[in-house]
Amino acid sequence: MTDDLADSVSLLYPTENEYLILWWNRVPVAISYAEDVYVMVDDIIVLLETLENPEIQEAHVYWGSSDFRAEWWIDRTGEELSIDSRWDSVVGAYESLLNERRRITVDAKVFVAEWLKLLRRIVDDIARESVRMGDEDMLVRARALLAAERPAAA
Secondary structure: OEOOHHHHHHHHOOOOOOEEEEEEOOEEEEEEHHHHHHHHHHHHHHHHHHHHOOOOOEEEEEEEOOOEEEEEEEEEEOOEEEEEEEEEEEOOOOHHHHHHOOEEEEEHHHHHHHHHHHHHHHHHHHHHOOOOEOOOHHHHHHHHHHHOOOOOOO
8 A cells, every 4th residue: 555646656657767858949858657647646536626626827837856846826717727837857867958948838638638648647657556535635636637638629
């Protein structure tokens, strides 16, 4: 039994070889499931819950893992999100390149759909491995986001 969703993520994925790739203004950013995603997962859920409400025009997130440390300020304009970022740490140490390309504009539905793919993998892996946890609050919230999922624009 694990403590919570973050603890479950840290135990599910091998430290050495499980990465997701975030593309930021044509720059690939490696994010480790075991070292980074477990720190980020609660913030991902809160961010997606915030963006679920179309009346909320601004959001802020600080990604605080050791190998993926960045701060994002998100503004919604219609169907688009403009994200202004500050990068402090990434695998490969090319924060300066990311900071040169700090602003990005993305379709809100596509942005949310991409993060939901990550949550779906985590939730499915937890179910497949029959992981039990003491505090399931964030898992319940992740499942609610996935249940409300709408297809992204093609």
